[in-house]
Amino acid sequence: MQNLKLFLRPQLVAPHLRGSPLNFPKALRYKSSDSDSETKNSNESNKAGPSENNITDNNLPINRTEGAHDLTEKFNPDLSSKVTKPSSALPAMDPSLRTLMAKTKVEYNPVTNSQQQSYEFKAPKTPKQLYKEKMAEKARPKSKLRKLLPSLIICGGLCWGIFTYKYMTKDSNPNVDTDSALLREDKFLPYLISFKHKINDDHYLIELTRKNRAEKLIHNEQLFNGDRLWSVEIMQPDINIVRNYTPLPMYVAGIDPNTKEPHLRLVKELAEEGKFILIVKRYNEGEFSRWLTGRNLLEEINVRGPIVEYKMPYHPLNRYDERPQMSNTLSSIKPDPIWPENVPKPENYVFYGAGTGILPLFQLIYSPNPPRGFTDVFYSLRDESELLPQIKTLNFFAEKCGRVKFHYLISNDKKPNHLTAEKVSSPTLPNFTGGWDLRMSEEVYKQKLLREKKAEVEKQMERASNSLKSLTGNATLVSKDAVIVTSDSNSSSSASSTYIQPTNSRIKPESAYQQWVFFKRAKGDSTTPPPSFAFVCGPESYISDVSGKPDLNNLEKKDNGPIGGLLMEKGWNLNNIKRLQ
Numbered sequence: 001m002q003n004l005k006l007f008l009r010p011q012l013v014a015p016h017l018r019g020s021p022l023n024f025p026k027a028l029r030y031k032s033s034d035s036d037s038e039t040k041n042s043n044e045s046n047k048a049g050p051s052e053n054n055i056t057d058n059n060l061p062i063n064r065t066e067g068a069h070d071l072t073e074k075f076n077p078d079l080s081s082k083v084t085k086p087s088s089a090l091p092a093m094d095p096s097l098r099t100l101m102a103k104t105k106v107e108y109n110p111v112t113n114s115q116q117q118s119y120e121f122k123a124p125k126t127p128k129q130l131y132k133e134k135m136a137e138k139a140r141p142k143s144k145l146r147k148l149l150p151s152l153i154i155c156g157g158l159c160w161g162i163f164t165y166k167y168m169t170k171d172s173n174p175n176v177d178t179d180s181a182l183l184r185e186d187k188f189l190p191y192l193i194s195f196k197h198k199i200n201d202d203h204y205l206i207e208l209t210r211k212n213r214a215e216k217l218i219h220n221e222q223l224f225n226g227d228r229l230w231s232v233e234i235m236q237p238d239i240n241i242v243r244n245y246t247p248l249p250m251y252v253a254g255i256d257p258n259t260k261e262p263h264l265r266l267v268k269e270l271a272e273e274g275k276f277i278l279i280v281k282r283y284n285e286g287e288f289s290r291w292l293t294g295r296n297l298l299e300e301i302n303v304r305g306p307i308v309e310y311k312m313p314y315h316p317l318n319r320y321d322e323r324p325q326m327s328n329t330l331s332s333i334k335p336d337p338i339w340p341e342n343v344p345k346p347e348n349y350v351f352y353g354a355g356t357g358i359l360p361l362f363q364l365i366y367s368p369n370p371p372r373g374f375t376d377v378f379y380s381l382r383d384e385s386e387l388l389p390q391i392k393t394l395n396f397f398a399e400k401c402g403r404v405k406f407h408y409l410i411s412n413d414k415k416p417n418h419l420t421a422e423k424v425s426s427p428t429l430p431n432f433t434g435g436w437d438l439r440m441s442e443e444v445y446k447q448k449l450l451r452e453k454k455a456e457v458e459k460q461m462e463r464a465s466n467s468l469k470s471l472t473g474n475a476t477l478v479s480k481d482a483v484i485v486t487s488d489s490n491s492s493s494s495a496s497s498t499y500i501q502p503t504n505s506r507i508k509p510e511s512a513y514q515q516w517v518f519f520k521r522a523k524g525d526s527t528t529p530p531p532s533f534a535f536v537c538g539p540e541s542y543i544s545d546v547s548g549k550p551d552l553n554n555l556e557k558k559d560n561g562p563i564g565g566l567l568m569e570k571g572w573n574l575n576n577i578k579r580l581q
């Protein structure tokens with residue numbers, strides 16, 4: 001570009017060539033409109049200063065042959081270096097050329113040119129070089145992961161080996177306990193005899209603990225619940241016989257150092273599950289009971305269950321708070337929640353049990369969620385010594401909370417004390433049999449509210465008339481209607497508050513014992529409520545005497561045996577009796 005400018009500078013043309021035909025003054029003028037460069041130049045000259053602004057291309061003589069050179073030389077010799085509009089001859093500059101000729105912003109660097117291709121031939125590395133490289137690679141510091149990689153591979157391999165071994169030998173080894181359940185109905189699971197205590201000559205307390213119990217507890221399995229009666233089946237592997245036993249929701253928490261008696265605790269939380277106690281009677285002719293009571297501590301036995309013997313029927317109160325579980329101290333037994341009055345009352349029961357036949361009742365009343373109603377218990381036993389003192393204490397606590405009433409009928413050859421017809425009560429209708437009872441109890445509750453409100457209004461009317469009498473000094477007859485209106489408007493709030501929150505419930509009882517003594521018994525209702533359902537449990541002869549012989553010889557295992565004995569005399573029937581043999 002610079003060369004081109006120099007080439008085009010007219011003053012640089014030699015003076016002797018100016019008149020010659022080789023001189024090309026006209027050629028110095030571009031005919032084409034190189035307006036861009038011109039404007040640019042003019043702008044630049046404008047920027048240069050006011051002195052230069054006056055001198056533009058337009059001021060220059062159009063034809064330099066007409067003495068323009070002198071003028072140019074005279075006034076602005078520098079302007080001669082400017083390329084003025086060529087008049088003709090030279091063609092206009094190609095704009096694409098100009099861009100190519102423009103100075104590049106980034107300098108060309110062949111190294112960064114990614115498109116370049118090299119045809120250089122690299123000689124293969126010599127063995128020495130290769131060896132050096134290899135050594136350098138080895139000497140390079142390794143990352144943490146690279147260092148750990150061999151150990152990780154070995155660990156992975158070991159784990160895979162153990163898993164494969166366990167998987168392959170799982171089914172082949174029946175002694176390996178892979179089941180995570182505490183109990184299973186369809187499979188015998190291993191339990192350990194964790195405690196054994198002789199209660200009397202023929203009664204034993206045996207505590208069973210699920211093998212590897214801690215591992216099995218993660219599933220939060222709840223076995224004990226007062227909504228059902230259940231037993232477990234224990235297998236004797238040698239002669240392959242199975243017998244049922246009733247687990248009690250208790251475990252041995254310690255041993256009294258003096259009496260060597262076990263200290264029993266109730267199973268209250270899920271973390272305490274997986275342990276229970278059995279009370280087993282040993283029969284001299286009994287194959288199984290002899291085998292079971294002869295087991296030593298930490299011996300393994302196979303248990304299956306739970307075998308549900310009876311499920312408590314549905315009651316609308318089941319939707320409300322449960323009755324709190326019994327406790328080892330009387331003061332720590334929580335009071336019953338206040339159940340709504342417009343729902344049918346809980347059912348009351350009577351339990352006739354003999355010997356180990358009392359154990360289902362103990363399971364029911366000492367489990368979490370015990371039955372809400374009252375249970376009258378007739379317990380026939382041969383000797384008081386067959387009952388553990390701690391269980392007797394618990395029975396006493398249950399009585400003090402108004403949940404049960406125990407009648408101990410201790411009977412032996414010297415002093416017989418059998419269950420007689422006088423002790424057997426007649427059945428009453430259940431409080432709940434279906435939706436109709438629900439509507440009935442709501443209606444009864446409404447009637448009760450109306451009665452109470454009426455009594456309140458009458459009281460207020462009486463009070464109002466008395467105050468009027470005292471005001472006027474003489475007895476004036478007050479319009480009955482007017483009093484009713486005022487008393488209604490005044491009493492509505494107080495009456496409703498009275499009914500919703502009975503006066504005696506403002507003081508909250510601290511324990512079930514307090515609740516029973518001060519609130520329930522205070523009502524003057526000391527008689528035991530009549531039962532609507534009866535349980536009979538014990539030896540075959542006992543059941544037969546009390547309620548007739550059960551007959552479970554059918555596919556559904558439904559008791560179809562006719563009702564007999566003492567209960568039949570009192571009007572009990574198959575619908576309100578459960579016989580547990």
Ligand SMILES: Cc1cc2nc3c(=O)[nH]c(=O)nc-3n(C[C@H](O)[C@H](O)[C@H](O)COP(=O)(O)OP(=O)(O)OC[C@H]3O[C@@H](n4cnc5c(N)ncnc54)[C@H](O)[C@@H]3O)c2cc1C
Pocket residue numbers: 231243244245246247278279280281282283285286287288289290309355356359538539540581
């Ligand atoms: C649901 C259910 C729960 C049970 N819970 C317990 C429990 O918690 N504790 C417990 O000790 N037993 C319980 N039993 C009874 C138990 O299953 C066995 O029947 C009992 O241990 C006797 O078995 P055995 O093999 O030693 O006697 P068997 O060989 O069956 O009988 C031998 C003899 O023992 C006597 N005998 C057997 N059973 C009784 C009995 N129940 N009453 C009176 N005499 C009998 C009879 O004279 C009989 O001829 C329960 C039974 C059932 C069905």
